[in-house]
Amino acid sequence: MAEERSLNFLEEIIDNDLKTGKYQTIVTRFPPEPNGYLHLGHAKSICLNFGLTVRYGGKTNLRFDDTNPITEETEYVESIKSDVRWLGFNWSEELYASDYFSQLYEFAVKLINKGLAYVDDSTSEEIAAQKGTPTVPGTNNTFRNRSIEENLNLFTEMKAGKYPDGSKVLRAKIDMAHLNMLMRDPVIYRIKHAHHHRTGDAWCIYPMYDFAHGQSDSIEQVTHSICTLEFVPHRELYDWCIEKLEIYPSKQYEFARLNMTYTMMSKRKLLQLVTEKHVTGWDDPRMPTLSGVRRRGYTPEAIRDFCDRIGVAKRENLIDIGLLEFCQRDHLNKITTRRMVVTDPIKVVITNYPEGKSEILTSENNPEDPDSGAREMPFSGELYIERDDFMEVPAKKNFRLAPGQMVRLKVRTLLSAKILLRMLPATLRNCVARIFQKVKVAPILQV
RNA sequence: UGUCCUAUGGUGUAAUGGUAACACUGCAGAUUUUGAUUCUGCCUUUCUAGGUUCGAAUCCUAGUAGGACAACCA
Numbered sequence: 250m251a252e253e254r255s256l257n258f259l260e261e262i263i264d265n266d267l268k269t270g271k272y273q274t275i276v277t278r279f280p281p282e283p284n285g286y287l288h289l290g291h292a293k294s295i296c297l298n299f300g301l302t303v304r305y306g307g308k309t310n311l312r313f314d315d316t317n318p319i320t321e322e323t324e325y326v327e328s329i330k331s332d333v334r335w336l337g338f339n340w341s342e343e344l345y346a347s348d349y350f351s352q353l354y355e356f357a358v359k360l361i362n363k364g365l366a367y368v369d370d371s372t373s374e375e376i377a378a379q380k381g382t383p384t385v386p387g388t389n390n391t392f393r394n395r396s397i398e399e400n401l402n403l404f405t406e407m408k409a410g411k412y413p414d415g416s417k418v419l420r421a422k423i424d425m426a427h428l429n430m431l432m433r434d435p436v437i438y439r440i441k442h443a444h445h446h447r448t449g450d451a452w453c454i455y456p457m458y459d460f461a462h463g464q465s466d467s468i469e470q471v472t473h474s475i476c477t478l479e480f481v482p483h484r485e486l487y488d489w490c491i492e493k494l495e496i497y498p499s500k501q502y503e504f505a506r507l508n509m510t511y512t513m514m515s516k517r518k519l520l521q522l523v524t525e526k527h528v529t530g531w532d533d534p535r536m537p538t539l540s541g542v543r544r545r546g547y548t549p550e551a552i553r554d555f556c557d558r559i560g561v562a563k564r565e566n567l568i569d570i571g572l573l574e575f576c577q578r579d580h581l582n583k584i585t586t587r588r589m590v591v592t593d594p595i596k597v598v599i600t601n602y603p604e605g606k607s608e609i610l611t612s613e614n615n616p617e618d619p620d621s622g623a624r625e626m627p628f629s630g631e632l633y634i635e636r637d638d639f640m641e642v643p644a645k646k647n648f649r650l651a652p653g654q655m656v657r658l659k660v661r662t663l664l665s666a667k668i669l670l671r672m673l674p675a676t677l678r679n680c681v682a683r684i685f686q687k688v689k690v691a692p693i694l695q696v
Numbered sequence: 697u698g699u700c701c702u703a704u705g706g707u708g709u710a711a712u713g714g715u716a717a718c719a720c721u722g723c724a725g726a727u728u729u730u731g732a733u734u735c736u737g738c739c740u741u742u743c744u745a746g747g748u749u750c751g752a753a754u755c756c757u758a759g760u761a762g763g764a765c766a767a768c769c770a
Contacts, residue, residue, distance in 0.1 A: 254718095255710050282770050317769060373768055382766050384698045418768055428699045430766050439768035458770050481701055482765050503701085505763095510707090516770095558719065560709040564702050565763055572708075572720050582733060589730080617733075638731095 257561040259297070259502055263305055263473060275307035275472045279333065279340070280462065282314045283325035283446070285516040286531040286538045287332040289552070289573075293507040296556035298475055299338040310469055311340035315347045316461045318445035326446070328531070332539040337549045342469075346461045347447045349468055353456045354408065356464055356494050357419055357438055361400045365493055366437065367393055368403040369420050376418070379425070380433050386426035387433045393422065407440055410453045414440050421460075423489065431486050435459055463487040466499035474499050477506040478563065507559065508567045512537050548584075551577040586614045586621060594633035602630030 256264060266272050277298040281291065302309045311333060315321045333340065346353075360366035369376065369392040381387035395403070400419075407417055419438035427433050437460035442453045463486075466474045474487075484501045491498050508514060513522075514537060522528045522536070532540035542552070555576040559568050607629035615621035 255712095257709085261712085280770090284770080314770065320769075376768080377766070380766055382698090385766090387766090415768065430699090433766085436768055441768080455768095457768075462770080478701070479764060480770090482699085485700095505702085558708080562702095562709070566708060569707050569721065575720060578732090587730070587732095612729090616730085 258563065259301065259473070259475065259504065259561060260304070262502065263301060266472070267305065272472050275302060275305055276310070276470055277301050277307070277473050277475060278310040278312045278344075278466065278469065278471050280312045280314045280465075280476075281329050282317070282320075283322060283329060284317070284320040285325060285520050286328050286540055288514060288516070288519065288536075288538045289509065289512070289542065290507045290514045291332075292336060292539060292552050293556050293559065293561075294475070294477075295333060295336055295338060296553055297504065297561055299340075300556075301473070301475075307472075308341035309338070310342045310344050310471075312344040312465060312469070313346065314458070314462060314465075315345055315445070315447065316456050316458060318441060318443040318455060321446050323446050328540065335539065335543060335549055337553060344465075344469065345447055346456075346465050347445060349461070349465055350448060350452055350456070352468065353461055353464055354454075356490075356496075357404065357456070357460070358401070359494060360421065360437075361397060361404060361419075363493065364397055365422050366419055367395050367400050367422050368407070369393075369418050369434075369436075370416065371418075373415065376436070380430065381425070383430060389425050393425075393434070404438075407438070407454050408452075410442065412440055414442055416440065419454075421486075421490075429482055429485050431459070431482050432489070435486060459483060459486050460490065463490050463499065463501070464494070464496065466501075467491055467494075467497040470497050471499045474501045476501060476503055478503050478565075479506075503563065504561050505563055505566055508565070509537070509573070510567060510570045512570060547573075547577055548580055551580040554580065583617050584615070587612075587616075591633050591635050593636040595636050595639060597632050597634055599630040599632070604630060606630065 263275055267275070279295050279298045281287065287295075299309045301307075311330070313321075313326060313329070330343070357366060369390070371379070371390060371392065375390075379388050379390055403417065404419055406412065407419070417440060418436045420434045421437050423432045423434055425433045435457070437457050438454050439457065440453060441455050444450055445452065445455075463474070480501065481503050484503070487501050488498075506514070513519060519531070519536060519538065522533075523531055528536055531538050532544050534541055534545040536542075539552075551573075555573050558572060558576065559566070607627055609625045610628050611623045611625050613621065613623045
């Protein structure tokens, strides 16, 4: 039985929802926008969303939030899918917000019919100006009073492509004086005569995030819609849409995103690094993208362990990148086959080892893993050591090779005898040693 | 001069009204046929002030600090 760690706040909520019978089973989703590659921050979200249904049962969908055709591309869809798989997770269904464009459109019509949405001809500047500020209430404009019939006609015409980009938007009719800026008649549909990576040119109006995400969750009957803290103010609008549309009540929960020392975790900035060619691509090993760290040698196990250790909470955090490195070292230590290498060699001659003789010794491949087997290594009276491992004048606590000092060599022999090598008085140019006891000696390296 | 979220060692995360703990980092030591691993020890913690309570990290109020919110982005 594994050590039972304490629950994070989301697990507590779910635990409770299951116990009280609010849900029989849970549904989560991982909702990336296909406008960039996944990074370590996404890994946290993936591990969270998928981890929850691994733990509690239920299912996690992969849903692409593709409501903005300008920035989204199929290349990103493919990379995201492969990165999620690489991390070790399998989604139940592969879904797209764009799959729901028709339903979303009908939802908008429903809102209009309920007198809860209107077409606004204002420019974005005007809309921004009318919105007020966090401390100053916004103001109503004349378009707000359009009749349901007029709104219906206009919206239909918007869909039909009668108007150019930016000339009209559909807005939810809520409250221009609301304390929450997002509730001040948010734009829910805009005109974009743009090619969509999936729907092609079928649409020229596209829903905004706030009119697509919650509805998509609802359509999929997502029980726990988990997102990052910056969406906290959106929750009120999320709930409003679901309530007014009278659809399945998915619930949104927010957690703090991952921040890491010395690490840029903004998709926008990472994109900039790529487009301005400061890096060789999204998978440049210096990038914190999953494809980047993968190329760098990170393993999915290490990243999952990392996500497990950093926890999930609601306070802003800054994780020391050293923790990620620790997780990787920890995993590598368990799985890595050992090899010895000398990068800057100096030759050592063992003067009392029979000239011309050589023998084969064996060494285990990984002391942490008994199943990893062993390898054979040749050994003779000439070997090479790292230049840094020799000091003519040894420092305090030095246990490298130095004149007159003894060192042990790593080797696997059948003998349990101590294996000692004694340096004779020597210089770098004239580096010799002799076997000090009746021993077998292993090579320090092979070159 | 608004609303919302948050506040526990250096960094994270627990403790769910009843002895503040675990990991990472750092420092010291032991072991070591990888200066690795492993092991041991140490350093360091409840933002402030009130209140409720036998008892508060936990509940309440106020303050302070940090963050979010005024994209036809997500």
